[in-house]
Amino acid sequence: MSSNLKITEKRPWLAWFLFSATVVVVFVLGLLASSIVERRTEAAYVNVPKTEISAFEPRNEVWGQNYPREFQSYYGTADTTFRSKYNGNSTIDMLEVDPRLVVLWAGYGFSKDYNQGRGHYYAISDVQNTLRTGAPTSKTDGPMPATCMTCKSPDVPRLMNKIGVAQFYTGKWAGLGAEIVNPIGCADCHDAETMNLTITRPALVEAFERMGKDIKKASHQDMRSLVCAQCHVEYYFDKKVVEGANYLKLPWDNGFSAENMEEYYDNIEFSDWTHSISKAPMLKAQHPGYEIHSTGIHAQRGVSCADCHMPYKSEGGQKFTDHKMQSPLNNIASSCQVCHREEGATLMANVYDRQDKIIENRDKLEEVLVRAHVEAKKAWDLGASEKQMQDILMGIRHAQWRWDYAAASHGGSFHSPIELGRVISTGITIGQETRIQLARLLASLNFNQEIPYPDISTKEKAQEFIGLDMDKLNSDKKEFLKTVLPGWEKEAAEREKTYNVVASGKE
Numbered sequence: 429m430s431s432n433l434k435i436t437e438k439r440p441w442l443a444w445f446l447f448s449a450t451v452v453v454v455f456v457l458g459l460l461a462s463s464i465v466e467r468r469t470e471a472a473y474v475n476v477p478k479t480e481i482s483a484f485e486p487r488n489e490v491w492g493q494n495y496p497r498e499f500q501s502y503y504g505t506a507d508t509t510f511r512s513k514y515n516g517n518s519t520i521d522m523l524e525v526d527p528r529l530v531v532l533w534a535g536y537g538f539s540k541d542y543n544q545g546r547g548h549y550y551a552i553s554d555v556q557n558t559l560r561t562g563a564p565t566s567k568t569d570g571p572m573p574a575t576c577m578t579c580k581s582p583d584v585p586r587l588m589n590k591i592g593v594a595q596f597y598t599g600k601w602a603g604l605g606a607e608i609v610n611p612i613g614c615a616d617c618h619d620a621e622t623m624n625l626t627i628t629r630p631a632l633v634e635a636f637e638r639m640g641k642d643i644k645k646a647s648h649q650d651m652r653s654l655v656c657a658q659c660h661v662e663y664y665f666d667k668k669v670v671e672g673a674n675y676l677k678l679p680w681d682n683g684f685s686a687e688n689m690e691e692y693y694d695n696i697e698f699s700d701w702t703h704s705i706s707k708a709p710m711l712k713a714q715h716p717g718y719e720i721h722s723t724g725i726h727a728q729r730g731v732s733c734a735d736c737h738m739p740y741k742s743e744g745g746q747k748f749t750d751h752k753m754q755s756p757l758n759n760i761a762s763s764c765q766v767c768h769r770e771e772g773a774t775l776m777a778n779v780y781d782r783q784d785k786i787i788e789n790r791d792k793l794e795e796v797l798v799r800a801h802v803e804a805k806k807a808w809d810l811g812a813s814e815k816q817m818q819d820i821l822m823g824i825r826h827a828q829w830r831w832d833y834a835a836a837s838h839g840g841s842f843h844s845p846i847e848l849g850r851v852i853s854t855g856i857t858i859g860q861e862t863r864i865q866l867a868r869l870l871a872s873l874n875f876n877q878e879i880p881y882p883d884i885s886t887k888e889k890a891q892e893f894i895g896l897d898m899d900k901l902n903s904d905k906k907e908f909l910k911t912v913l914p915g916w917e918k919e920a921a922e923r924e925k926t927y928n929v930v931a932s933g934k935e
């Protein structure tokens with residue numbers, strides 16, 4: 429101490445310096461402490477449950493009372509303004525963009541109406557509005573089974589818990605019209621008590637079981653993709669599991685690739701529909717997003733769906749997960765630049781470049797398929813036998829399956845461009861080989877000319893070509909929306925009034 433005094437005696441400015449420095453340090457520490465306390469209080473405030481959320485609460489607004497930030501950002505999926513080169517938040521009428529699809533799906537619901545998906549917020553209204561669900565007039569009427577509701581709503585786990593899984597899969601889509609009313613939300617991915625991520629869809633759990641894996645043992649990072657894999661996957665309705673039920677199954681027993689799933693479907697002799705032009709037993713790929721993503725470089729480096737589609741966001745000192753699941757191109761700074769140092773424009777160009785290249789060959793494959801369908805029809809018209817057509821029809825099935833596997837997996841061109849390029853090229857090969865067989869068969873039936881490519885330059889022309897009565901479909905739908913839907917909504921509102929929402933009083 430005495431030596432200190434001596435030092436400052438000799439240099440009095442030093443004492444002043446030490447004094448001021450101490451004041452500054454204390455001040456800064458004070459600021460820091462107050463900021464920490466403030467943020468803690470804020471965090472505590474944000475996290476204090478205000479309402480008791482029951483185990484199967486389907487209403488996102490009720491969860492939103494406890495988790496306002498996540499809820500508000502989830503609500504961002506209602507925004508339809510962003511458009512990227514091929515995707516984005518707005519509805520895109522894919523049949524108008526690409527009328528070949530109408531012919532590829534002739535005889536199947538998708539030829540009536542198919543839109544590029546938009547935000548989760550619209551899951552219910554879009555399934556009610558699409559022409560594919562038709563215009564049911566009663567609970568047992570209409571073209572679609574109840575199982576179609578499985579990927580639309582947090583009312584699904586609620587109802588499955590109440591009536592049982594197989595019962596849920598039994599009956600018509602309209603039978604669940606008044607039950608499945610809240611769009612995709614909190615209870616689809618979260619356990620109400622712990623808020624941990626959870627798998628609520630039995631099909632995914634059962635597919636894991638058949639592969640000898642326990643999904644409960646999945647890592648936290650894997651769960652950040654598996655919650656999406658409840659819905660963004662390939663699936664089919666199996667009529668043999670439970671009598672009378674359209675049991676939802678993922679065809680993963682042999683693996684995830686286009687070939688693995690094709691083998692699975694061929695072995696069980698499954699087809700989604702018979703093509704109305706070529707009579708081929710067709711497969712409709714749903715949206716094998718998770719499967720294809722898993723073959724790409726990001727998945728292989730451990731990047732999850734949530735890393736790009738649900739990046740972290742900061743607001744008022746709180747870091748939380750952005751629940752506006754959307755095209756990451758609307759948010760490159762938070763979604764890509766967390767890991768990549770490149771400029772936003774460069775990353776955007778990387779994505780578009782991959783999409784352009786995949787789409788170039790995908791379009792070629794579509795043309796090959798349209799030709800194969802009309803050539804097969806000609807062969808039938810000229811009297812070809814079932815036996816002569818058998819291999820040809822399987823060729824058409826396999827080529828179109830590969831096209832659909834690639835086309836229906838939204839985002840696949842970026843998620844895994846090399847795999848998609850491979851699948852599409854095998855599709856083109858099979859399609860062209862099938863057309864060679866067809867040319868030979870047609871020649872043996874004394875027909876040796878080119879069959880003209882149909883005029884399908886617009887959606888309307890293509891729908892007329894396959895014989896759809898669009899006016900009737902549209903007017904029936906209008907009637908359904910006017911007369912049947914309001915009844916469902918009223919019934920649902922009455923039912924929800926009976927749910928308890930208990931304030932926990934912990935505020």
Ligand code: HEC
Binds near residue numbers: 518546548657660
């Ligand atoms: C319960 C089923 C379900 C779950 C779980 C789910 N989705 Fe979806 N998702 C859908 C459906 C259905 C649509 C189409 C909605 C529409 O168009 O009406 C969709 C649409 C999307 C879109 C397109 C939105 C747009 O703006 O173009 C993205 C992106 C998306 N989902 C990402 C994800 C991610 C990432 C996860 C996991 C964190 C996930 N989804 C979990 C069913 C689900």
Ligand code: HEC
Binds near residue numbers: 488618734738
């Ligand atoms: C499609 C699946 C999905 C849906 C639907 C969903 N979440 Fe999440 N949620 C996630 C994921 C993934 C995370 C990140 C979890 C992690 O990494 O631990 C998350 C994290 C959270 C967290 C933890 C804090 C944070 O922000 O990271 C809360 C709270 C939360 N979600 C609330 C909600 C609420 C409220 C809703 C409904 C409005 C909802 N979630 C809907 C997938 C979902």
Ligand code: HEC
Binds near residue numbers: 729764768775
């Ligand atoms: C969590 C980290 C992470 C995020 C988020 C992320 N990436 Fe990557 N990205 C990687 C890793 C790791 C690789 C593999 C490269 C390596 O290992 O050197 C990669 C590779 C790539 C490649 C090269 C792939 C190829 O085809 O060979 C491109 C392009 C790319 N990322 C673009 C993007 C874009 C665009 C986004 C946002 C939508 C994004 N990344 C988000 C980590 C990430």
Ligand code: HEC
Binds near residue numbers: 515544660754839
């Ligand atoms: C490395 C970042 C990254 C990861 C990881 C990732 N995606 Fe994507 N995803 C993208 C990009 C980029 C697009 C293309 C968006 C566009 O074209 O606007 C996309 C597109 C999509 C789309 C279509 C979006 C639209 O606007 O129509 C869906 C759905 C989707 N991804 C789901 C998933 C699912 C499910 C997973 C996990 C299995 C996943 N993504 C993993 C970057 C990623």
